[in-house]
Amino acid sequence: MGMKISDQSFEDRTKSGIEDLFMRENVQSAQDRLRSARLNAAEDMGDWEEWRKMGEDIRNHTIQHLDYYLKLLSDKVSELGGHVHFARTPEEANEYITQIAEEKKAKSVVKSKSMVTEEIGMNEALEAVGCEVLETDLGEYILQVDEHDPPSHIVAPALHKNREQIRDVYQERLGYEGTEEPEELTRFTREQLREKFMKADIGITGCNFAIAESGTVSLVTNEGNARLVSTVPKTQITVMGMERVVPTWKEWEVLITLLARSSVGQKLTTYVTALTGPRQKGEVDGPDDFHLVIVDNGRSKILGTEFQSILHCIRCAACINVCPVYSHVGGHSYGSIYPGPVGAILSPLLGGYEDYKELPYASSLCGACTEACPVKIPLHELLVRHRENMVEKEKKSEMSERMLMKMFKFGATHPKFYQLGVNAAEKVSREKDIKRGPGLMNNWTQSRDFPAPKKESFRKWYANRKQNGRSSS
Amino acid sequence: MNGKIHNRERFLDEVRENLNKTLDSDRPLRKFTNPLAKSKSQLFSEEQLVEEFTDQSERLGIEWFRVNKSDLAQKISDILARFDTMRVSVWNDQETRSMVKGLPDNYEILFEGDSNQVLGHAETADFGITTCDYALAESGSVVLMNSRDKARAISLLPKRYIALVPKERLIYRITDVAKEVDEMDQVPTCINFISGPSNSADIEMDLVVGVHGPMEVFYIIVD
Ligand code: SF4
Numbered sequence: 001m002g003m004k005i006s007d008q009s010f011e012d013r014t015k016s017g018i019e020d021l022f023m024r025e026n027v028q029s030a031q032d033r034l035r036s037a038r039l040n041a042a043e044d045m046g047d048w049e050e051w052r053k054m055g056e057d058i059r060n061h062t063i064q065h066l067d068y069y070l071k072l073l074s075d076k077v078s079e080l081g082g083h084v085h086f087a088r089t090p091e092e093a094n095e096y097i098t099q100i101a102e103e104k105k106a107k108s109v110v111k112s113k114s115m116v117t118e119e120i121g122m123n124e125a126l127e128a129v130g131c132e133v134l135e136t137d138l139g140e141y142i143l144q145v146d147e148h149d150p151p152s153h154i155v156a157p158a159l160h161k162n163r164e165q166i167r168d169v170y171q172e173r174l175g176y177e178g179t180e181e182p183e184e185l186t187r188f189t190r191e192q193l194r195e196k197f198m199k200a201d202i203g204i205t206g207c208n209f210a211i212a213e214s215g216t217v218s219l220v221t222n223e224g225n226a227r228l229v230s231t232v233p234k235t236q237i238t239v240m241g242m243e244r245v246v247p248t249w250k251e252w253e254v255l256i257t258l259l260a261r262s263s264v265g266q267k268l269t270t271y272v273t274a275l276t277g278p279r280q281k282g283e284v285d286g287p288d289d290f291h292l293v294i295v296d297n298g299r300s301k302i303l304g305t306e307f308q309s310i311l312h313c314i315r316c317a318a319c320i321n322v323c324p325v326y327s328h329v330g331g332h333s334y335g336s337i338y339p340g341p342v343g344a345i346l347s348p349l350l351g352g353y354e355d356y357k358e359l360p361y362a363s364s365l366c367g368a369c370t371e372a373c374p375v376k377i378p379l380h381e382l383l384v385r386h387r388e389n390m391v392e393k394e395k396k397s398e399m400s401e402r403m404l405m406k407m408f409k410f411g412a413t414h415p416k417f418y419q420l421g422v423n424a425a426e427k428v429s430r431e432k433d434i435k436r437g438p439g440l441m442n443n444w445t446q447s448r449d450f451p452a453p454k455k456e457s458f459r460k461w462y463a464n465r466k467q468n469g470r471s472s473s
Numbered sequence: 474m475n476g477k478i479h480n481r482e483r484f485l486d487e488v489r490e491n492l493n494k495t496l497d498s499d500r501p502l503r504k505f506t507n508p509l510a511k512s513k514s515q516l517f518s519e520e521q522l523v524e525e526f527t528d529q530s531e532r533l534g535i536e537w538f539r540v541n542k543s544d545l546a547q548k549i550s551d552i553l554a555r556f557d558t559m560r561v562s563v564w565n566d567q568e569t570r571s572m573v574k575g576l577p578d579n580y581e582i583l584f585e586g587d588s589n590q591v592l593g594h595a596e597t598a599d600f601g602i603t604t605c606d607y608a609l610a611e612s613g614s615v616v617l618m619n620s621r622d623k624a625r626a627i628s629l630l631p632k633r634y635i636a637l638v639p640k641e642r643l644i645y646r647i648t649d650v651a652k653e654v655d656e657m658d659q660v661p662t663c664i665n666f667i668s669g670p671s672n673s674a675d676i677e678m679d680l681v682v683g684v685h686g687p688m689e690v691f692y693i694i695v696d
Pocket residue numbers: 312313314315316317318319320342369372373374375376377379
């Protein structure tokens with residue numbers, strides 16, 4: 001589907017998000033649970049702040065020497081008998097992947113979760129050459145069965161759906177006859193997919209971290225689907241964003257620790273799997289062929305810019321889980337497979353300001369994301385950078401700054417959002433030192449002379465805002 | 474034979490150009506050690522490690538037992554007998570083979586050393602049994618270095634899974650494993666850290682076990 005998940009306008013997307021009451025309640029309770037799980041897991045470490053600092057240093061060092069580590073990684077994989085393909089564009093990546101599928105005369109592909117394959121629209125490319133591509137992560141499978149409903153969260157992609165909706169979709173499309181109980185739905189999915197796994201020709205995985213020194217790719221799941229994908233089919237293809245590399249196992253261990261604790265509040269995810277090359281002689285199972293596809297797709301353009309640190313991201317979703325705006329408008333509003341604060345920064349960089357100009361404004365700048373990020377990416381500062389850049393750009397094209405500032409109001413002028421920012425700051429105050437909370441927003445509002453939040457309900461405000469729309473400013 | 478590398482130079486040139494740097498002639502890495510984890514591992518005695526390990530296992534919904542080597546076969550067969558067990562897939566390495574000696578012959582015990590059969594067997598097995606290379610106290614995990622006769626599928630495809638944990642394999646955390654692996658000449662093709670039964674919270678954040686892998690996990694710590 002590519003990174004872009006909707007052709008609707010930003011306003012329409014947020015509107016349907018806000019009106020979907022179930023979705024919002026579910027999202028908020030999920031956020032609460034994930035947030036407190038993360039806080040517990042962090043507290044349990046005792047010295048979480050130092051772990052974060054370590055994570056930041058490791059990511060910083062690796063990205064600074066990215067060329068070196070990618071070279072090392074590809075040399076090692078090749079030494080082990082694996083093939084490596086560097087792809088600058090989605091087309092290059094898909095061409096290589098479909099070529100393998102055709103060589104292997106593959107009919108069926110099983111896939112574990114991978115954001116970057118979504119980004120490059122790999123499924124569609126494979127389907128075009130006659131492969132059935134099956135998502136095997138439970139959440140992604142549900143979305144796929146429901147005619148490719150887009151994901152709304154990077155860790156829990158089907159968060160916006162309730163059990164009755166899932167039952168109905170299963171009934172309609174798979175002839176499911178059971179109840180809406182998650183246990184029963186899951187058991188049914190297991191049986192459906194097990195059969196597919198055993199027959200699949202190719203397994204495709206994403207990559208949480210690759211370890212340069214040993215030529216290893218590692219995958220984390222709770223379901224075990226990435227293990228099946230890399231155990232049963234004879235051919236394995238791993239697709240990774242080029243930034244997803246670490247130097248050695250020693251650094252890997254730190255990032256795995258940060259990832260498990262920050263994303264789901266677990267000490268380790270149920271399965272952490274580290275795969276080093278294809279099956280070696282004498283081994284009983286594992287793939288005969290291994291291909292690693294390393295994708296740029298706009299990432300190298302972020303290097304050397306003020307946004308470089310967004311490439312440190314380990315896709316834990318902690319920033320999404322604390323974001324008051326995300327909780328209000330839901331994942332689909334961001335119009336990208338990357339929602340929340342990380343998405344508001346990354347989507348415009350990968351997809352351009354044109355498609356994603358509103359996203360940097362879909363934030364109250366409360367700073368909760370920055371405080372939550374396990375590798376200390378200054379998220380809300382990057383959002384401000386985006387806004388500044390857009391103002392600059394629009395100035396050059398002689399459009400009024402006020403047009404842009406109007407969008408800024410989406411986040412800043414509304415009392416509910418303002419309050420949300422404050423609440424979020426209070427909620428995460430256990431993470432200490434949240435000085436920048438709504439304060440930063442204050443700075444903005446003062447220096448730019450923004451109106452103070454008005455006392456009206458969010459929906460009313462939103463409706464008004466839309467009505468007054470372009471004419472009022 | 475070495476695998477092929479496609480389109481590397483052009484790709485990395487672009488990376489370097491944007492980073493505004495030249496090719497690193499030397500390894501850029503400063504020697505990294507994790508100062509935080511080290512001290513922790515050394516603080517624990519063997520008994521404390523067992524305590525922490527079993528405590529964490531319980532939180533993960535893992536049923537654990539602790540036995541002497543001489544009682545091991547009996548304990549395994551007790552667990553098998555609680556379910557409708559017929560087939561059991563077992564690692565084919567020396568150690569695991571010797572540890573499961575003495576199981577009653579009313580079960581079909583399959584030592585998986587044949588690559589043509591392992592998947593089919595494990596898929597239909599009621600139980601998978603393996604030993605482990607390490608066990609981690611902090612996270613209640615077992616660490617399996619899959620290689621040769623230690624097939625990946627045994628801890629994955631069967632309905633239920635038993636891990637045999639020799640007590641001396643207990644260490645504190647993943648940091649200690651990473652250090653060991655970094656020093657290996659040949660890293661095993663597949664290393665799995667397993668912490669509990671397969672699970673998901675993808676439907677309304679409700680935790681459900683047994684999504685793709687085993688529905689239940691048992692640990693037997695062997696003194
Ligand atoms: S930006 Fe930070 S908090 Fe957000 S997903 Fe990435 S690593 Fe996690």
